[in-house]
Amino acid sequence: MRGLVLREVDYRDSDRMLTILTAERGKISAKARGARRKNSLLGAGTQLLVYSEFAIFEERGRMTVDSAEPLELFLGLRKDILRLSLASYMAEALDAAAPENTPSGALLSDALNLLYALSRGLKSETLIKAAFELRAAAICGFMPELTACAECGDADPSEPVLELMSGELKCKQHAHSSYAELDAPSLAAARYLMQADSKKMLAFDLTGGSLERLGIAAENYFLVTMERGFSTLDFYKSL
Numbered sequence: 001m002r003g004l005v006l007r008e009v010d011y012r013d014s015d016r017m018l019t020i021l022t023a024e025r026g027k028i029s030a031k032a033r034g035a036r037r038k039n040s041l042l043g044a045g046t047q048l049l050v051y052s053e054f055a056i057f058e059e060r061g062r063m064t065v066d067s068a069e070p071l072e073l074f075l076g077l078r079k080d081i082l083r084l085s086l087a088s089y090m091a092e093a094l095d096a097a098a099p100e101n102t103p104s105g106a107l108l109s110d111a112l113n114l115l116y117a118l119s120r121g122l123k124s125e126t127l128i129k130a131a132f133e134l135r136a137a138a139i140c141g142f143m144p145e146l147t148a149c150a151e152c153g154d155a156d157p158s159e160p161v162l163e164l165m166s167g168e169l170k171c172k173q174h175a176h177s178s179y180a181e182l183d184a185p186s187l188a189a190a191r192y193l194m195q196a197d198s199k200k201m202l203a204f205d206l207t208g209g210s211l212e213r214l215g216i217a218a219e220n221y222f223l224v225t226m227e228r229g230f231s232t233l234d235f236y237k238s239l
Contacts, residue, residue: 001022001024001025001053001054001055001056002022002023002051002052002053002054002071003020003021003022003023003028003051003052003054003108004020004021004049004050004051004091004094004108004111004112004115005018005019005020005046005047005048005049005050005051005052005091006019006020006021006027006048006091006092006094006095006098007019007048007091007092007095008046008047008048010036011031013036014033014034014035014036014037014040015031015032015033015034015035015036016031016032016035016036016042016046017029017030017031017032018030018031018032018046018065019095020054021094021098021104021107021108021111022104022108023103023104023105023108023109024103024105025100025101025102025103025104026098026099026100026101026102026103026104027094027095027098027099027100027104028056028063028100028101029063030054030056030063030064030065031062031063031064031065032046032064032065032068033064033065035065035068041067041068042065042067042068044068044070044073045067045068045069045070046065046068047073048088048091049074049077049087049088049091049115050070050072050073050074051070051071051072051074051112052068052069052070052071053067053068053069053071054067054068055067055068072112072115072116074087074115074116074118074119075119076118076119076120076121077115077118077119081239082125082236082239083118083119083121083125085232085235085236085239086118086125086128086129086236087115087118087119088232088235088236089129089230089232089233089235089236090111090114090115090129090132091232092230092231092232092233093132093133093136093222093226093230093233094107094111094136096226096228096230097136097140097226106139106198107136107139109198110131110132110135110136110139110198110201111132113198113199113201113202114128114131114132114201114202117202122202123202124211126211126212126214126215127202127206127211127214127215128202129215129218129219130189130193130211130214130215130217130218130219131193131201131202131218133218133219133221133222134190134193134194134218134221134222135193135194135201136222137167137221137222137225137226138194140225142167142221142225143167143194144162144167144168144169144190144194144221145166145167145168145169146162146169146187146190146191146194147169148169149169149170149171149174150163150166150168150169150170150174151170151171151174152171152174154171156184157169157170157171157172158171159171159172159173159181160172160181160182160183160184160187161175161179161180161181161182162179162180162182162190162217162221163175163176163177163178163179164177164178164179164180164220164221164224165177165178165224167221167225169187180213180216180217180220180221181213181216181217182213182214182217183209183210183213185206185210186206186210186211186213186214186217189204189206189210189214190214190217190218192204219233
């Protein structure tokens with residue numbers, strides 16, 4: 001079983017308790033016995049934000065890691081505090097959003113592709129973060145309706161906004177509740193993100209004020225759908 005380590009907690013003298021995102025079973029919890037011992041064969045593959053091939057056995061409803069072979073260490077994250085803090089936020093958000101014992105291939109695929117891009121600096125942190133937030137919200141059942149203004153039907157509003165509670169696109173003058181302002185380029189980017197294949201979701205460029213608007217809209221919408229904040233997000237924004 002392959003999975004991405006979303007959380008690791010020291011347990012007893014040398015063990016780790018892991019939260020792992022898998023395609024087949026969604027989020028699972030497992031103990032890695034002796035993973036913190038020097039020269040442990042489980043050490044590298046059970047670290048936070050490592051994608052590994054796991055052999056896991058289950059007994060009486062409890063899972064234990066028998067082996068963990070690292071497939072992708074995302075080493076670029078460990079060399080830059082900003083990238084690492086953003087990746088840590090993504091891991092905490094996935095831990096909150098991913099279901100247990102439910103296939104989560106789309107969430108895992110997006111996470112791996114975005115972490116790859118972040119690790120190698122292929123796109124800006126702001127764009128990667130926005131892509132993660134919008135697509136994670138959509139996969140979790142909160143896909144925003146971006147086709148046209150929900151009030152007047154205008155497909156290209158001159159002042160588009162995303163209503164945060166409803167997830168609807170509206171003309172600014174038609175918004176009835178809290179919203180995030182967009183513009184034509186950021187709206188086009190959001191629409192693309194909602195339909196793009198996971199491997200091609202970052203195949204566009206966005207800069208300046210349009211990127212800033214997309215980032216603000218994505219973050220606020222994701223936090224509303226999750227109904228919570230994240231300490232790792234607060235730290236990332238403090239840098």
